[in-house]
Amino acid sequence: xxxxxxxxxxxxxxxxxxxxxxxxxxxxxxxxxxxxxxxxxxxxxxxxxxxxxxxxxxxxxxxxxxxxxxxxxxxxxxxxxxxxxxxxxxxxxxxxxxxxxxxxxxxxxxxxxxxxxxxxxxxxxxxxxxxxxxxxxxxxxxxxxxxxxxxxxxxx
Amino acid sequence: xxxxxxxxxxxxxxxxxxxxxxxxxxxxxxxxxxxxxxxxxxxxxxxxxxxxxxxxxxxxxxxxxxxxxxxxxxxxxxxxxxxxxxxxxxxxxxxxxxxxxxxxxxxxxxxxxxxxxxxxxxxxxxxxxxxxxxxxxxxxxxxxxxxxxxxxxxxxxxxxxxxxxxxxxxxxxxxxxxxxxxxxxxxxxxxxxxxxxxxxxxxxxxxxxxxxxxxxxxxxxxxxxxxxxxxxxxxxxxxxxxxxxxxxxxxxxxxxxxxxxxxxxxxxxxx
Numbered sequence: 395x396x397x398x399x400x401x402x403x404x405x406x407x408x409x410x411x412x413x414x415x416x417x418x419x420x421x422x423x424x425x426x427x428x429x430x431x432x433x434x435x436x437x438x439x440x441x442x443x444x445x446x447x448x449x450x451x452x453x454x455x456x457x458x459x460x461x462x463x464x465x466x467x468x469x470x471x472x473x474x475x476x477x478x479x480x481x482x483x484x485x486x487x488x489x490x491x492x493x494x495x496x497x498x499x500x501x502x503x504x505x506x507x508x509x510x511x512x513x514x515x516x517x518x519x520x521x522x523x524x525x526x527x528x529x530x531x532x533x534x535x536x537x538x539x540x541x542x543x544x545x546x547x548x549x550x
Numbered sequence: 551x552x553x554x555x556x557x558x559x560x561x562x563x564x565x566x567x568x569x570x571x572x573x574x575x576x577x578x579x580x581x582x583x584x585x586x587x588x589x590x591x592x593x594x595x596x597x598x599x600x601x602x603x604x605x606x607x608x609x610x611x612x613x614x615x616x617x618x619x620x621x622x623x624x625x626x627x628x629x630x631x632x633x634x635x636x637x638x639x640x641x642x643x644x645x646x647x648x649x650x651x652x653x654x655x656x657x658x659x660x661x662x663x664x665x666x667x668x669x670x671x672x673x674x675x676x677x678x679x680x681x682x683x684x685x686x687x688x689x690x691x692x693x694x695x696x697x698x699x700x701x702x703x704x705x706x707x708x709x710x711x712x713x714x715x716x717x718x719x720x721x722x723x724x725x726x727x728x729x730x731x732x733x734x735x736x737x738x739x740x741x742x743x744x745x746x747x748x749x750x751x752x753x754x755x756x757x758x759x760x761x762x763x764x765x766x767x768x769x770x771x772x773x774x775x776x777x778x779x780x781x782x783x784x785x786x787x788x789x790x791x792x793x794x795x796x797x798x799x800x801x802x803x804x805x806x807x808x809x810x811x812x813x814x815x816x817x818x819x820x821x
Contacts, residue, residue: 450640
């Protein structure tokens with residue numbers, strides 16, 4: 395079937411199988427490689443994307459369901475001020491070890507800060523509860539998100 | 551609904567957070583999926599004629615973001631907040647949680663405790679059934695093949711009523727309940743005018759514990775009475791041993807969680 399949807403701000407048309415997931419569509423057909431396949435059952439969050447602005451697991455979304463909707467990945471968000479600040483903080487705080495969870499973490503953190511510019515540590519932890527880091531680098535990830543939020547509020 | 555009635559091996563799908571992993575493991579074989587997620591008319595939370603009515607494709611995030619649910623039905627709000635991750639809550643729906651009919655479905659105990667009914671529709675019929683009757687057995691709902699759950703509703707709890715939800719899992723977040731419990735208490739003065747208690751993951755389907763409710767009705771509520779009622783709750787459940795927990799542990803937790811839920815529901819009653 396032919397699908398039409400907005401990918402990172404631009405309307406695209408592409409072919410997809412009825413039973414294909416958004417994750418496979420993005421990675422295999424469209425070459426969007428920041429979206430990672432981890433568990434494939436919605437536990438690990440490595441495949442997190444924004445669907446109409448809200449974080450979802452792309453492994454649990456069937457491709458036909460994104461018809462007419464907006465999908466955003468790290469490729470499209472990397473130059474937004476909030477994401478730039480997050481990326482910088484992740485690098486500075488050592489919040490990246492193997493890096494596999496990083497794109498999903500950044501998307502969840504971006505969604506949090508877009509909604510709540512001044513989250514508490516508990517709110518940060520809840521926001522990334524659906525993103526597993528098997529290097530268990532959570533302490534620095536949480537710190538980086540809090541640092542980015544401070545800087546964005548100009549409280550450096 | 552016409553599609554559901556005419557297609558072979560068709561299954562409705564809402565958020566897909568339960569169904570897609572199951573289809574991948576070929577535990578569920580489906581020829582056609584009918585997407586309900588795109589039906590905007592099924593996604594609503596509204597007050598109408600003294601009821602709160604919630605459309606089937608309302609997401610768990612919608613429930614968490616609703617000040618109406620938070621203020622009038624805290625048990626339901628707490629249950630939705632406890633479920634999955636942000637990503638799952640953005641996709642998972644109230645109708646999906648009920649229709650997948652997991653005995654551990656977190657929205658079932660609070661809805662049962664709130665006395666909720668589910669609207670079941672087919673092409674030419676509509677009926678309301680108590681939420682507990684949506685559940686037929688583990689992962690089996692009671693709907694006919696051509697029926698859909700389209701909404702749930704419950705009476706807006708009056709002043710003097712309180713509700714609460716409790717859950718224990720293997721970890722703090724993003725976890726399946728080993729046991730979950732919800733309680734609803736309505737007071738008149740210090741006397742209990744109405745009470746409902748429901749527990750999940752302790753039987754083949756979520757249980758409403760009418761015998762335990764009966765011990766509260768018409769009585770003066772106290773910590774001692776709640777202690778006694780929660781003892782009774784743990785006797786009424788019939789959990790199984792499985793990979794997640796033993797039956798003995800689930801019985802113990804049934805007592806602990808029903809006590810906590812009753813105490814918090816009671817403290818929430820503004821008289």
